[in-house]
Amino acid sequence: MASTTALFTGLSGLNANSRNLDVIGNNIANVNTTAFKSSRLMFSNMFSRNMRAGTAPAETTGGTNPYQIGLGVNISGTQRNMTGGTISASGDSRDLAIDGQGFFVVQRGDTQYYTRAGAFRQNAVNELTDISGNRVLGYGVDEEFNIIPGILQPLEIPTGQLTIAQATQTARIGGNLNANGPLPTGGSRIALGGSDVLGFRAVAGATPPPASGNAIESTTRLIDVEDPGQPGTGAPWFAAGQKFELRNVSKGTRLLPAASLDITAATTVQDLMTFMQQSLGINTTVGNNPDGGTPGVTLNPTTGFINVISNAGTSNDLQIQVADARLVNPDGTIARNPFTPNKTASADGESKRTAFIAYDSLGTPVEIDVTMTIESRSDAGTTWRYYVESGDNATTGLAVSTGTINFDNEGRLITRTPATVTVNRDNSGAVTPLTFEFEFGGGNDTLSSLTDTTSEIAITFRDGAPIGTLTNYAVGVDGTIEGSFSNGLIRTLGQVAVATFTNTEGLVDEGGNLFRIGANSGSPVITTPGQLGAGFVTGGALELSNVDLGEEFIKMILTSTGYSANSRVIRTADELMQQLLVLGR
Secondary structure, rough: OOOOOOHHHHHHHHHHHHHHHHHHHHHHOOOOOOOOOOOOEEEEEOOOEEOOOOOOOOOOOOOOOOOEEEEHHHEEEEOOOOOOOOEOOOOOOOOOEEEOOOOOEEEEEEEEEOOOOOOOOOOOOOOEEOOOOOEEEEEOOOOOOOOEEEEEEEOOOOOOEEEEOOOOOEEEEEEEEEOOOOOOOOOOOEEOOOOOOOOEOOOOOOOOOOOOOOOOOOOOOOHHHEOOOOOOOOOOOOOOOEEEEEEEOOOOOOOOOOEEEEOOOEEEHHHOOOOOOOOOOOOOOOOOOOOOOOOEEEEEEEOOOEEEOOOOOHHHOOEOOOOHHHOOOOOOOOEEOOOOOEEOOOOOOOOOEEEEEEOOOOOOOOEEEEEEEEEEOOOOEEEEEEEEEEEOOOOOEEEEEEEEEEEOOOOOOOOOOOOEEEEEEOOOOOOOOOOEEEEEEOHHEEEOOOOOOOEEEEEEEEOEEEEEEEEEEOOOOOEEEEEEEOOOOEEEEEEEOOEEEOOOOOOOOHHHEEEEEOOOOOOOOEOOOOOOOOOOEEOEEEEEOOOOOOHHHHHHHHHHHHHHHHHHHHHHHHHHHHHHHOOOO
């Protein structure tokens, strides 16, 4: 008699192979899906009907095996292939792929998902998101762009919006200073009077009056200085409300910045001399020049002349013309040129100047002038003095810093300690003072002192930057996001996080290239790329599907064959049953 069991056995085979074709079809359909993980359907036989359990060997028999008839095939489940797909360059630095174990962590609402598809982009509020709008999680940075570990948060990359500036911290000078250059003998000597032969005098009744024998005192108020062209008349040379200006004064080969002093009823001659000394950048801390002159601006109270002595070195030589000093009335008109300069000596000595731009904490350019002047020669080598000046040095004038450096008798730099330069930035809105290290050597940039026709120096390195806007970013192998700014600075913007699982095949596929934690996946271990078994991140690349088309086609052939064979079983059982029915007719 034909058995209906064969019909149901064949039916189970049809169902199993059709389900297998579903899995194969899904794999083939996702052959080009980013980071897709293929699956396979696993079969197992159904329980068998026991016709006879079998017997054990005995003295007279050898024993018999079980007599069982199977009832068909069963679907045991699916297994996902979690091996990595091929890493393919995409040409877009925003694309990311994980080379090794791990998943990117993304968030939708309050729920975390895990994905290997790294086609990330920024949304309207600069958050990094996947193609479905899920936020990419990682580690942010503090105000100093240091990564804050352990606290997951949506990653933000504000391209075109984030702006930064950096204050200068280090500058370096290089070149050669002519060791055989002429030694200095003195600085510039300029006498400032009412004319070539007349100094200044105080008016009768000046408060305070000059000491006996003196024409004027440093404590004399400017409004009490008499017009040199009208002696004895009491006509004032200066008036309250006027402004004293210095313009176009030359120092070496450069023009000094313009400067002005507001004249009040209390402004004294000493105030004027202090202003001039600061505006001319005369450094008074270096001691006397070789000719005995003391650098600075001083008053000869008996003659009434104001004497200007510059620092030594040709780059410190001052040129003051009559038109360079002027008095300006409150209405902006020029009252007069109050000084007649008489230059009796020029600054000499081998000297070289260079300049560069530093930046304060707001990114404001700060002009820095550096002058190197030979000071002495001996059997041990040469000694040079540096002068650092800045027209942007608030309240304290041009002179910023000075010191000496030494070279041995082979022209090699002995002084390796950098100079600390401090520029006053009061009332600028920036951090004050601006302080940076000024280095005289470093690698191939070392300053030397060898005999040459002339000295040649230049600033070979300077950090700091003006305001810059974030223009681009890239992700390193450790997941660190580095932002590139328009001013050349590079800053860390965050770090991509990676999650690993004990059993990745236990994750539940949520579709859209997303997985969530499953009952058998274990809890995620969230770390940074390259740590705790996690793979590294490859920027500008995407992970391809790990579907093997050749293998899938073979499986499809086997599944088709299995389906046809099981349908043949059903047809054969049907034919047997039809034959049985024929016998009953």
